Amino acid sequence: MDPSAADLFRSLTVLSIEQAMALPFLTLRLAEEGMHVIRVEQPPRGDPNRWVGREVLRTPGGGNSAEPGMNAYYLPNNLGKQSITLNLAHPQGQELLQRLVRELPVDIFATNLRPRSYRKLGIDYERLRELRPELIWVGITGFGPQHDEAAYDPILQARCGFMELTGEADGDPMVFGLPMVDLGAAEHAYGQVMRALYTRAATGRGGRVDISMFHSALSWMVLPIMLTHSFGETVTRRGNTHPFFAPVSVFPTQDGYVYLAVGNDRQWEALTRLPGFAPLAQEAYRHNAGRIADVVQLNQQMVVITRHIPTERLIAHCSAAGIPISKVNSLPEVCRDPLLAGRLIRARDPRTGVQIHIPPPPVISEYLRQRHLTLDFPPRLGEHNEALYGLLGYDVAALHAEGVI
Secondary structure, three states: OOOOHHHHHHOOEEEEEOOOOHHHHHHHHHHHOOOEEEEEEOOOOOOHHHHOOOEOOEOOOOOOOEOOOOEOOOOHHHOOEEEEEOOOOOHHHHHHHHHHHHHOOOOEEEEOOOHHHHHHHOOOHHHHHHHOOOOEEEEEEOOOOOOOOOOOHHHHHHHHOOHHHOOOOOOOOOOOOOOHHHHHHHHHHHHHHHHHHHHHHHHOOOEEEEEEHHHHHHOOOHHHHHHHHHHOOOOOOOOOOOOOOOOEEEEEOOOOEEEEEOOOHHHHHHHHOOOOOHHHOOHHHOOHHHHHHOHHHHHHHHHHHHOOOOHHHHHHHHHHOOOOEEEOOOHHHHHOOOOOOOOOEEEEOOOOOOEEEEOOOOOOOHHHHHOOOEOOOOOOOOOOHHHHHHHOOOOHHHHHHOOOO
16 A cells, blocks of 8 residues: 555654744644654753743643743744754764764754854755755745845845835835744745655755745735836835725724725626615726726725624625625634634643644645644753654763753
8 A cells, every 4th residue: 555645754854953933834834744843952042932922831740830931932833843952063063963864864954044154053055965965955044045144024024025015005114914924935945845855756866945035025026026127117005905906995894894805897886786885886986997096085985884884794795795805803703713613733731731723734734634633732942852862872961961952
């Protein structure tokens, strides 16, 4: 019988020197496929994200003291992984890393450290490829391996134009509500890792994957870049409206907000037939071009109508007429959405009993299905030192004493 995809991925080992958001989100995706993901952290504090957000775990053994280094911000991107500590500034630390790569053996090595540190820490592609030619080496950087600038998601949102496109037309540029550059780079890296695995399966050769967060973000800017660079058009933020279709925006209701999107003239005609919308059935608005030309006045007229209609009634009328619409949900309401129910990934901490939930990837892997949508709880710092270094025959206590781990 042919092995399943879950079995194939379960045989792969990922060694990742990771911190912050972009790379941990990539390795979360790989863990969700069933890969054995080991995060390598610098002692004594590890990933700085461990210390960000609310302290949500209580120290095992009773009492009300919080457990340090397992803060809320760190948890969601690190389900299903193991953690070891390793001081790569120590000469023996680099030797230990090389043994891990060779003897575990490691299929995918990943890092989001700045490029200037690659050779100094002994993690550059050339050196690790000599140890294991079939290795897939992954580096996520802000601007590519030739550039060593520090990069945080909002900085990249500003540089690549996201902030110029986000916010009210007469207001300040705004950062997006999620770290989309981090998350997008991780998803792009996921695709390239899968491509590299296919290439390795076909040729037996490993390879190098470099992901620039800046170029990852730019790759989504196809329409704004084309309009600006090719045709000299001014493209900037427009609040909640759409540059090409109207009415498309957030509108207040009697008890909340909806986002309503009229995407063609047929939908517009259907809207004007709904109770209360008849005054909008004007010849000037019959076609989308006329509505776009007068979008400010049109949206003001829409507000006068929608603010007197209960949300659920407006949604029911629009949905029956084939007009796309949604309530602007709060996050608790998102969690209660029936399309999310039964799809949340769960992880329970065996020490404290705390259970956390995260949304699944868009396509649930065979591995997750086999595990009934459960993953191991995010690891404590160095939680797997004994198991993994012991496997290689090391005295873990001695490594600690010497400052290697």
